Amino acid sequence: MTMNRSDAPHDLALVVSRLAAWLQSMRAPHGYTGPVAHWWQSSLHYTGIGIDWRYEGIITGYIYLYRASGNAHWLARASQAADDIVRAQLPDGSLQASSFERNPHPHGTPHEAACALALLRLVVVLQAAADLRWQGYLAVAGRIIGRQLSRLWDASARAVRDAPDVPSFVPNKAATLAEAIILLAQISHSPTLISDYVVPILDTIIAHQLTDCTDPRYVGAIYQNSFGAQPVPKFFPLYIARCIPALVLGTQVIGDPRYQRAALHALTFVLRWRTPDGSLPQVLYPRWRSNPYPHWIAATGDILRAMDLLADQHPADPAPTRAWLVQGQLPSGGIRTAHGFAAQIHQRTLPAPPDLRDLLPVCGWNDKAFAYLTSQLTPSAAQTVRDDLPLKPSTHACQLRGVLGTYEEDQQQLSFRQGSRMLYLWRKGASVPEVCDPVLYVK
Amino acid sequence: MLGSLEYQYALDLCVVMACAAPLQPITVIAHTPFYCTGLARRLPYTPINAEPPASATPRLIWAEPEQPTAAAVLAQLSQPIPLQRLCLITSNRLARRLPEWRTAPPAHAPLGITGTLRLLRGTAWQVTQVYGFHAGVSIIYGVIGQVWHRLHRPDLADRWHFRMQAAYVQWGWQARLAPVSVVVAMRGQGGVRG
Numbered sequence: 001m002t003m004n005r006s007d008a009p010h011d012l013a014l015v016v017s018r019l020a021a022w023l024q025s026m027r028a029p030h031g032y033t034g035p036v037a038h039w040w041q042s043s044l045h046y047t048g049i050g051i052d053w054r055y056e057g058i059i060t061g062y063i064y065l066y067r068a069s070g071n072a073h074w075l076a077r078a079s080q081a082a083d084d085i086v087r088a089q090l091p092d093g094s095l096q097a098s099s100f101e102r103n104p105h106p107h108g109t110p111h112e113a114a115c116a117l118a119l120l121r122l123v124v125v126l127q128a129a130a131d132l133r134w135q136g137y138l139a140v141a142g143r144i145i146g147r148q149l150s151r152l153w154d155a156s157a158r159a160v161r162d163a164p165d166v167p168s169f170v171p172n173k174a175a176t177l178a179e180a181i182i183l184l185a186q187i188s189h190s191p192t193l194i195s196d197y198v199v200p201i202l203d204t205i206i207a208h209q210l211t212d213c214t215d216p217r218y219v220g221a222i223y224q225n226s227f228g229a230q231p232v233p234k235f236f237p238l239y240i241a242r243c244i245p246a247l248v249l250g251t252q253v254i255g256d257p258r259y260q261r262a263a264l265h266a267l268t269f270v271l272r273w274r275t276p277d278g279s280l281p282q283v284l285y286p287r288w289r290s291n292p293y294p295h296w297i298a299a300t301g302d303i304l305r306a307m308d309l310l311a312d313q314h315p316a317d318p319a320p321t322r323a324w325l326v327q328g329q330l331p332s333g334g335i336r337t338a339h340g341f342a343a344q345i346h347q348r349t350l351p352a353p354p355d356l357r358d359l360l361p362v363c364g365w366n367d368k369a370f371a372y373l374t375s376q377l378t379p380s381a382a383q384t385v386r387d388d389l390p391l392k393p394s395t396h397a398c399q400l401r402g403v404l405g406t407y408e409e410d411q412q413q414l415s416f417r418q419g420s421r422m423l424y425l426w427r428k429g430a431s432v433p434e435v436c437d438p439v440l441y442v443k
Numbered sequence: 444m445l446g447s448l449e450y451q452y453a454l455d456l457c458v459v460m461a462c463a464a465p466l467q468p469i470t471v472i473a474h475t476p477f478y479c480t481g482l483a484r485r486l487p488y489t490p491i492n493a494e495p496p497a498s499a500t501p502r503l504i505w506a507e508p509e510q511p512t513a514a515a516v517l518a519q520l521s522q523p524i525p526l527q528r529l530c531l532i533t534s535n536r537l538a539r540r541l542p543e544w545r546t547a548p549p550a551h552a553p554l555g556i557t558g559t560l561r562l563l564r565g566t567a568w569q570v571t572q573v574y575g576f577h578a579g580v581s582i583i584y585g586v587i588g589q590v591w592h593r594l595h596r597p598d599l600a601d602r603w604h605f606r607m608q609a610a611y612v613q614w615g616w617q618a619r620l621a622p623v624s625v626v627v628a629m630r631g632q633g634g635v636r637g
Contacts, residue, residue, distance in 0.1 A: 041448070041608065045455035046485060097484070102451070104484040234597055289598040345605045401609065431485070432462045441456060441574070441612040443448065 013381040015326055016065075016373050018333030019366065020387035023058065025332075025411050026363050028429035031084040032058065035414075035426060035433075036364060037337045037357035038101040039282060039294070039344075041443040044424070048431030050364065051088040052100040052111035053176075055081055057301065057367025059118035063125055064374035068382030075125065077387070079133060082122050085115045086140050093147030100364050101443075107151070109162055110173035113180050116144040120183035127187075138187060145184055148177055149197065158200035162225065170225040171205040172239040175246035178202060182249050194253060202250045205243055206262045217288070220269030224283075237270045237280040238299055244306035264313060267306055271316045278320030279339065291347055293340030294358065297328035301368035308375065325369055331392040332409045334361025335369045342399060353397040356416050356424075359407045403439050416440070447541040449576040449623040450481070450532075450549065452612065454506075456574060456625055457530040458485045461502045468500040472516065477549045478506040478532070495519040499527070506532040508554040513562050521567055526631040529568060533559045537622035556624045568628040574614050575621025581610040 026034050031049030036042055062078035065071070088096040090106060095115060099108035119141040126134035152160045154167065160177055162168040178201040185193035208223045208231060222240045223231035247263035250256070274280055280303065281292035300321050307318045328336040341355035377385065393410040405418040415435075416424040425435035433440075461469055471486060473479050474493040482491055482504065499522035508516070508531060520529065534553040543549055554562065556573065563570055577585075588603030618624055 045459045048485075105446075232597075234601075283598075283601070285598045289596075291598055291601055345602055345609065347602065427465075430465070432459050434463065434465055436459045436463075438612070438614070441452075442609060443452065443611070 012373065012376060013384045015329060016370070016377065017385050017387065017389050018329065019335065019370055019373065020061075020065075020333075020385065021389040021391060022333030022361065023363065023366065023370065024387050025391055025428055026334075030087055032081075032363040033429050033431070034363050035360060036101045036103070036362050037341065037360045041101050042357060043101050043103055043443070044440050045432065045436065045443075046103050047426050047433055048097065048104065049084070049088075050097050050100060050103045051085055051095045051115060052098050052103070052108050052364055053114035054100075054364040054367045055085055055118045056114035056176075057369075057371035058363070059122055061367070061370035061374040063121055064371070064377070065382055065385055066125065068374075068377050068379050069385065070379075071383070075129070075131075078122050078125070082119055082137050085119060086136065089140055089143065093143035094151075095144065109148075109152070109170070110176035112144050113148055113173070113177035116141040116148075117176060117180040117183065119144075120180060120187060123187055124183070141180070142184060142188070145177070145180055153197070157204075159204040160201060167228045168225060169204055169208070171208045171222050172224075172242040174201045175205060175243040178205075178246040179249055182246075182253055186253070198250060199254060199256075202247060202254075202256075202259055205247065206258060209262055209265065211265070215286075215288075217272060218269070218284075218286070220265030220267075220272075221284070222266055222269075233286050235269075235284040236282065237273060237284070238282075238296055238302060240266050241270050241303040241306040245309060248309045260313075263306075264310060267310050267314055267316070270303060270306070271314075274321065276320065278322070278324035280321075291344075293343035293347055293349065294338035294355075295340055296338055296365070297325060298335040298337055298361070298365035298369045300325045301370070301372035304372045305368075305375070308372070325372075330359070330361060330394045330396075330409070332361065332394040333389070333391060334394075334409070335366050336360075337362050337365050353399050353404065356398045356400040356405075356407060359394075359396055359398050360414075361409075401439055401442065446481075446543055447623075448608075448611065449538070449541060449621070450477075450543060452576045453532045453623045453625050454478075454481045454485060456612075457504050457506070457532060458482070460530050460625075460627060461504050461528065462486075463528075464502070467502055469502040469504065470496060470500040471504045471506075472520075473504075473506040475547070475549055475551070477543060477547045482506065499524045501527055503527060503529045504531075505529060507534060507550050508559050508562060509550055510552040510554055510558070513554045513558070517562060517566065517568075521630070524631070527629070529626075529628045529630065531559060531626045531628070533624045533626060535619075535622055535624060537620075541622060556619050556621075556626070559624075559626055563626070563628055567630045569630070570626060570628045572614060572627045573618045574612055574625045574627075575618030576613075576623050577607075577611055578613045578619075578621035579610075579617040581607050581613065584610055 035044045035047050059078050062074045066074035094106045097104040098111045099105040119137045123134040123138045162170045178198045210221045221235040224234040225232050244263045247259040251260040279295040284290045338358045341357040343349045391411045396407045398407045414426045422435045423437040426433040479491050533556045535555045584607035588600045592600035
């Protein structure tokens, strides 16, 4: 299914409705729950509430729905999610269970900054609506950012570290924090926040970008991270795309054309590696080497968002990637995480059912699809979106570590079984799976 | 600090195994800040006890047996109720190389896997499984990954890293060589021995 703003708005509304209903099914009373499948490691054992970057896309998506439809229901949903963050704030300003694939640890990056960013986007909306709840959310976001800066700001390097005791820099994580600081500076009329923190962060991101290299295919790439002065030669299209919103926002606020150029070069690099089916490789290395699998599906919402931000300056067609994303929607309404997790070690795909981690819809990936898809709704289509559709059960053949089985999901639970033998059973909202066979003792 | 994957696995799997029957009450015994914090995050509504409470529960997590007190704690745990499952975390010799031991040591004088199995031997507790994290082939795969990294092949280093992660959990004899282990023991109804 291929769609765009003009040709299929009501199909898109249905996709968003099913996704919104699925998100509701993942809620416990105080937050969004569920297992996590990720490149670095997965979290199939801790399945409780995560106060991480899932809130960036969820709250942003509800804001898009509210703005497009004028329906206060979506503002209430955004505030409900914001209240989850408020409730999870620890006395030092950090957040409980903010480490996504390493939950339930606090201090997750860029997750706490992403939560602050979400709160600040909501503050802007509430201020416009003269809703005084903005004051509480602003205070919480300010404490999150304050904690991030006090813990991670490296005054000598003029950048944020990834860990307090390790000289390190991760461009995409710093970009999320920079976006949050820009919004905080605008809301609180504190321009020094931009000169003191945002400018050095964006400059450091640009310093991590390849501009003149012998292989033109790498121009625009941004190193994944660095330790001290040593960059790590890995280029993840998703994470490079996540640098783009901060560079675009920085251009608007600071007026430095270098940031816009960097954003365009970054997007050009990302799209240079796009495959005809619209998907992108997982990670590229120097000398044309890559580990292409798994290809993200739900997370491509963030790549589409970057394309959308630069649509008037970059001619790329988002349709193939949008189709890749939408075709990943499961009958339950959740969007698959990936394609090719089983190939993560050998990087060869075999004719076999998908890996369980491919199918698993994850809140912290679906939020990216949700934010992008809601941003594409016309006002009339947004009027038709709802989040109370009944979930259709999903049933798929799948595998994990050579064990063939069946993945099933409905309103109440998600499971993986081999015949009648249950290997994994998670009741939605629970903080641990009820059944977890040793075959799933993997991260 | 996020901590090592070894302890993350141990804490997660202890909680998963202990919570397999979600309606049954659970007792958690831990006394170092490291374990108290890690278990409280995973079981926020379950009290953490420094010593076994007076009333017995069907499910127990003990993190972790220490040399001076292990026998006394085990004696207190062995109360006559129909069926109990005990999950213990043990830090072994190699654990001292993990980052936690530089900042917030999980134990003061850990009994270790050998001592723990010896402690349980001859009691009503029947060991049903021992899991170890990052032992045997997992270590070998990790070393191969590091070699590829030094040879400037980060692509292959990453593949071997994931091969290492896939082999991270070991059981049987290999588990006993791991830095951190989880011992699962049952007591009562068909599980009684000694």
